[in-house]
Amino acid sequence: MDPLLIDVPAELLTERLLVRAPRPGDGEVINAAIVESFAELHAWMPWARTQPSIELSELWVRRSAIEFAQREDLPMLLFDRLDGSLVGASGLHRIAWDVPRFEIGYWARTSCVGRGYITETVRALTLLCFERFGAARVEIRMDPTNVRSRAVPHRLGFTLEGVLQRDTRGVDDQLRDTCVYAMVDVNALNSTS
Numbered sequence: 001m002d003p004l005l006i007d008v009p010a011e012l013l014t015e016r017l018l019v020r021a022p023r024p025g026d027g028e029v030i031n032a033a034i035v036e037s038f039a040e041l042h043a044w045m046p047w048a049r050t051q052p053s054i055e056l057s058e059l060w061v062r063r064s065a066i067e068f069a070q071r072e073d074l075p076m077l078l079f080d081r082l083d084g085s086l087v088g089a090s091g092l093h094r095i096a097w098d099v100p101r102f103e104i105g106y107w108a109r110t111s112c113v114g115r116g117y118i119t120e121t122v123r124a125l126t127l128l129c130f131e132r133f134g135a136a137r138v139e140i141r142m143d144p145t146n147v148r149s150r151a152v153p154h155r156l157g158f159t160l161e162g163v164l165q166r167d168t169r170g171v172d173d174q175l176r177d178t179c180v181y182a183m184v185d186v187n188a189l190n191s192t193s
Contacts, residue, residue, distance in 0.1 A: 003071035003097045006133070010068070014124045017117060018079040019090065021068045026077060027058025029086045037110040042171055044146050045107065049171050071097070078108075078121055087112040090121045092129065094139070101137040102129045106152070119152050123189065126156065130186035140181045143170070153181035157190040 011020040022030070031054045034041060041048035052060070067073040075091035088108035095102055104125050106118045122140070129135035142149040144163055153160075158181040167178040183189065 001097075003095075006071055006097065008068070008071060008074060009128070009132075012076075012124050012128065013081070014120045016081055017087065017120060018081050019076045019121055019124060020079070022061040022064040022075055022077055024058075024062055024065065026061045028054050030061060030077065030089070031057035033086050033088070033109040037107070040110055040113075041107060044143055044149070046168070046171060071095070076121075076125075078117060087115075087117045088121075090118070090125060092125060099136050100129075100133050101139070102133070102135055103139045103141060104129075105140075106149075113148070119155055122152055123156055126183060126189055127186065130189075136184065138183045141178050144177050144179050150179060150181075153183075155190065156183075157188045158183045159188075 011018060013019075031052060034048070034057065035051055038048065038051050064073070064075040068075065073091065073093055073095065075089065075093075077086060078088045078090060079085065080087050086109065088106065090104065090106040092102045093105050102125075104122055106122060108115075108118050126138050129138045138158075140153045140158060144150070161180045161182050164178045164180060166175040168176060170176045
């Protein structure tokens with residue numbers, strides 16, 4: 001089946017969050033979150049080499065909306081359902097619809113770290129992958145030294161399959177390793193968050 005024909009929800013509701021695809025006009029709120037969180041993002045995210053302008057953030061939003069519509073990449077923004085504030089971003093990346101296989105990526109706004117928003121989001125996206133898309137495999141990848149990020153797949157029941165040595169370059173251009181966590185059976189998903 002052509003991925004364009006796959007029904008992908010543009011919004012998901014979790015207990016505390018509205019998880020939705022980026023929309024034109026979101027550039028300002030995503031930019032504010034990136035600027036607030038830049039020190040943490042810069043340490044881990046290859047895309048966070050320099051602080052973006054509001055215009056560049058809006059450009060990312062509009063490109064992301066196109067990629068979402070084309071089913072090439074499914075970025076999502078995380079909004080607090082009570083006050084509407086942006087708490088972070090996540091999404092499904094490195095998608096292989098023919099397998100089907102997905103990689104979940106995520107980051108939380110610095111002021112929202114440690115509240116369980118990312119675990120809640122990853123749980124919802126994992127269920128979406130298995131229950132809606134019939135996933136054979138869901139992966140989460142991160143730098144081995146990113147302890148907070150590693151706690152999420154561990155908490156949810158993902159298996160550490162291995163560490164890819166000298167797999168990619170960090171923002172400092174140094175080679176770094178990558179942990180690969182995976183889940184191949186939705187029954188392994190822990191209900192605790």
